[in-house]
Amino acid sequence: MREVAVVGVGMSPFVAETTQSLREQTYRAGRAALDDAGLAFPQVQAVYMGYLWEPTMTGIRFLKELGLTGVHAQHVQNASATGAGAMLEAVRAVAGGHADVAMAIGFDDMNKIAGAGLSKNSAEGVILPAAFFALWAKQRQLDYGTTSETLARIAAKNWNNGALNPMAQRRPTSPITFEQILGSRMVADPLTSMMSAAVGQGAAAVIVTTPELARKYHPGRPTVLVKAAKMRTETMTEGHVFAGPVVGPQQMTRDTAQDAYEQAGLGPEDLDLVQVHDAFPIEELVYYELLGICPDGEGDKLVLEGATELGGRIPFSTDGGLIGRGHPGGPTGLAQIWETTLQLRGEAGARQVADPQVGLCHMVGGGSVCVIHILQRAD
Amino acid sequence: MTTTDREPLNPEQLVLHDDGAALLGSRCPQCGLSYFPRRWECAVDQTPVEDIELSRTGVLRVATYVSVPSYGKNVLDAEGYGVGEVDLPEGVRVQSVLGGEPTSWVPGTPMRLTVHPVDELEDGRLLVTHQFAPKQG
Ligand SMILES: [Zn+2]
Numbered sequence: 001m002r003e004v005a006v007v008g009v010g011m012s013p014f015v016a017e018t019t020q021s022l023r024e025q026t027y028r029a030g031r032a033a034l035d036d037a038g039l040a041f042p043q044v045q046a047v048y049m050g051y052l053w054e055p056t057m058t059g060i061r062f063l064k065e066l067g068l069t070g071v072h073a074q075h076v077q078n079a080s081a082t083g084a085g086a087m088l089e090a091v092r093a094v095a096g097g098h099a100d101v102a103m104a105i106g107f108d109d110m111n112k113i114a115g116a117g118l119s120k121n122s123a124e125g126v127i128l129p130a131a132f133f134a135l136w137a138k139q140r141q142l143d144y145g146t147t148s149e150t151l152a153r154i155a156a157k158n159w160n161n162g163a164l165n166p167m168a169q170r171r172p173t174s175p176i177t178f179e180q181i182l183g184s185r186m187v188a189d190p191l192t193s194m195m196s197a198a199v200g201q202g203a204a205a206v207i208v209t210t211p212e213l214a215r216k217y218h219p220g221r222p223t224v225l226v227k228a229a230k231m232r233t234e235t236m237t238e239g240h241v242f243a244g245p246v247v248g249p250q251q252m253t254r255d256t257a258q259d260a261y262e263q264a265g266l267g268p269e270d271l272d273l274v275q276v277h278d279a280f281p282i283e284e285l286v287y288y289e290l291l292g293i294c295p296d297g298e299g300d301k302l303v304l305e306g307a308t309e310l311g312g313r314i315p316f317s318t319d320g321g322l323i324g325r326g327h328p329g330g331p332t333g334l335a336q337i338w339e340t341t342l343q344l345r346g347e348a349g350a351r352q353v354a355d356p357q358v359g360l361c362h363m364v365g366g367g368s369v370c371v372i373h374i375l376q377r378a379d
Numbered sequence: 380m381t382t383t384d385r386e387p388l389n390p391e392q393l394v395l396h397d398d399g400a401a402l403l404g405s406r407c408p409q410c411g412l413s414y415f416p417r418r419w420e421c422a423v424d425q426t427p428v429e430d431i432e433l434s435r436t437g438v439l440r441v442a443t444y445v446s447v448p449s450y451g452k453n454v455l456d457a458e459g460y461g462v463g464e465v466d467l468p469e470g471v472r473v474q475s476v477l478g479g480e481p482t483s484w485v486p487g488t489p490m491r492l493t494v495h496p497v498d499e500l501e502d503g504r505l506l507v508t509h510q511f512a513p514k515q516g
Contacts, residue, residue: 127445127474131462134443135474142441142486188445188462236412236423239440239472241464243392243416 001095004226005214006375007207008037009338014169014202014326017111022054022201026107027065029203029331033103034066037207038217041066044207045099047073048089050082051330053112062107072099080277081231081365082106083204084333088371090208091229101209104337108329109201129279129366130196132246134188137282141190144297146285148190152181153303154281155195158317161310162198162324164351167335169198169326197279197322204334206341211378224344227264227358228374232256233367247368253290256370260360261292264374268292271314271374272356273343275336277364278321284308287362288316310351318343318351336361337373344377388497388508392416394432395507400494401432402509404471413469435492436514437467442477442484465490465511478512489514 010032012025034041049059059075078085083106090102140146159176162168176194184194214223232255234240234248241248261267268291276291278284288299293314302308308316319325319339322332340359342348361373387393387400392415394401405414405428407421413431414422421428442463461477461484477484478493491514494507 127462127476128447130447131443131445132474134445135441135462135464138441138443186446188443188447239464239466239470240422241472241474242414242418244474 002097003211004091004094004208005211006224006226006337006341007101007209007214007217008033008035008039009207009341010034010036010205011167011331011335011338012203013167014198014200014328014335016169016198016200018201022107022109022203023062023065025201025203026062026105029107029205030066030103030105033105033205033207039101039207042069044069044071044101044103046090046093046102047071048076048086048102048104049073050076050086050104050106051108052077052079052082053108053110053329078369078371079365079367080279080327080329081333081363081369081371082330084336084361084363084371084373085231085365085369087206087334087337087373088229088231090206091226091373094208094210100213101207103205103207104334105203105205106330106332106334107203108331110199110328111201127244127246128188129246130188130191133280133282134191136286137190137280140282140286144300146300148182149178150285150300150303151190151195151281152178154278154284154308155181155323157309158278158281158284158321158323159194160324161318161351162320164349165319165325165339167338168320168324169200169202170320170324191280191282195281195323198324198326200326200328202326202328202331202335204331204338206334206337222345223378224341225376225378226373227266227376228260228372230256230259230263231369231371232259233369246366247364250286250290252368252370253287253362253364256372257291257362260372260374264376266358266374266376270358271360273315273318273340273353273359274362275317275319275321275339275360276362278317278323279327281323284316284321291360291362310353315353318348318353333361333363333371336363337375340375344375383504385494385505385507386500388506393494393509395494399435400492400509401435402473402492404431404433404469405429406431406469413471415471415473433471434468437465437473437490437511439484439486439488439490439511440464440466440472441486444481463511473511476510478510483513
């Protein structure tokens with residue numbers, strides 16, 4: 001297996017709505033990643049395109065806007081983890097020697113989820129993500145006494161991180177307080193509307209290559225190595241739910257993280273920043289523990305200490321996460337790579353973490369799957 | 380209401396008897412694990428499984444009250460609805476819409492399988508799906 005580096009990242013802003021077509025947003029994200037990489041599209045030897053809510057063939061059609069080069073191109077689909085899955089395939093293409101330069105590109109409009117073929121009756125028995133994660137929150141209250149205030153503090157943090165990210169969907173002009181989060185409309189007890197992921201559209205792209213080529217294209221810029229790219233599906237657990245769950249057992253994240261730490265030769269103590277699938281703050285809270293940042297049951301303490309805020313010991317969702325930056329679907333996991341790459345290069349502007357060396361990106365996707373990447377700066 | 384008035388929305392998961400509804404599951408003869416919904420092989424040891432009807436009662440593990448419409452619906456039928464997880468004696472955990480009063484959805488509460496209508500067929504019969512409600516008495 002060859003070493004792999006991120007050489008280019010690009011995004012089109014995540015927004016609630018826009019007059020710009022998804023085709024144009026996708027083109028602009030791909031163009032931005034190529035420009036950031038200092039590469040021309042004919043140098044890209046493999047493309048992995050992720051989306052959920054557009055018709056079949058859409059990715060290949062959009063790709064024509066970057067050029068007709070005959071390039072190897074595949075659609076990748078894995079629910080919320082679609083973009084992360086596209087990234088993982090691009091990394092594997094380079095690691096396996098099948099391509100020297102590979103692109104992962106994702107686009108979507110989550111507002112189209114309602115038209116995704118769920119009729120009134122076929123949807124019966126399928127519970128909403130909000131209801132599903134509300135059950136996680138209720139269970140957590142029983143197990144550890146987690147309060148709504150803790151959940152609201154995580155959501156407020158991510159809203160306020162989003163304010164510092166020009167690509168974020170939610171960019172509040174004044175600081176959001178946990179009281180505002182608590183006071184917003186109840187969706188599924190104890191989760192409120194301001195605790196929910198921002199639903200919108202956008203596009204993101206990442207280009208990976210070998211560290212040698214990355215240094216050749218960008219001498220003097222810190223190289224961002226992909227130290228781990230791992231994915232898992234579910235394993236059997238006690239009380240395993242087969243019908244209806246949005247994602248599977250929490251153990252899936254713990255196991256995937258273990259795989260990723262092993263591959264990277266790093267541990268949770270080495271991480272300087274983390275992006276997770278924070279569709280709701282209860283997720284971020286349990287991922288603190290499942291990723292090994294703290295012992296089980298002590299995640300609430302991290303929140304109250306401010307450890308996961310920008311400037312804290314281990315900042316989470318530095319770009320706003322799904323709550324602040326947004327969650328269109330296909331591009332979401334690639335936005336995490338965009339953020340982590342900028343942070344490791346020291347190019348994250350107002351939300352820059354102090355001198356980070358290692359960042360982890362985590363996504364889960366319904367069905368379900370977990371994808372984790374660990375990126376490390378190498379000067 | 381008799382079984383002839385109603386039709387299960389998903390006959391692969393739910394059967395309607397004269398004395399009540401039951402969920403259709405599977406049991407592995409090798410390791411004893413039970414499953415809902417039905418499957419062909421055990422997920423752990425790949426042994427062919429046997430069809431069973433699951434217990435009609437269980438215990439509420441956790442519950443929430445949802446204030447937004449479910450998939451495929453643009454409006455709420457009522458103010459909101461309950462969703463929870465019920466543990467059956469076979470070791471099977473089922474996610475389900477909840478019936479009864481929201482104040483009764485306390486973890487540990489004994490629950491009984493019931494059905495609720497989701498649609499009406501052209502001949503007037505009701506299409507029903509499963510839910511759990513607190514067991515009376
Ligand atoms: Zn078995």
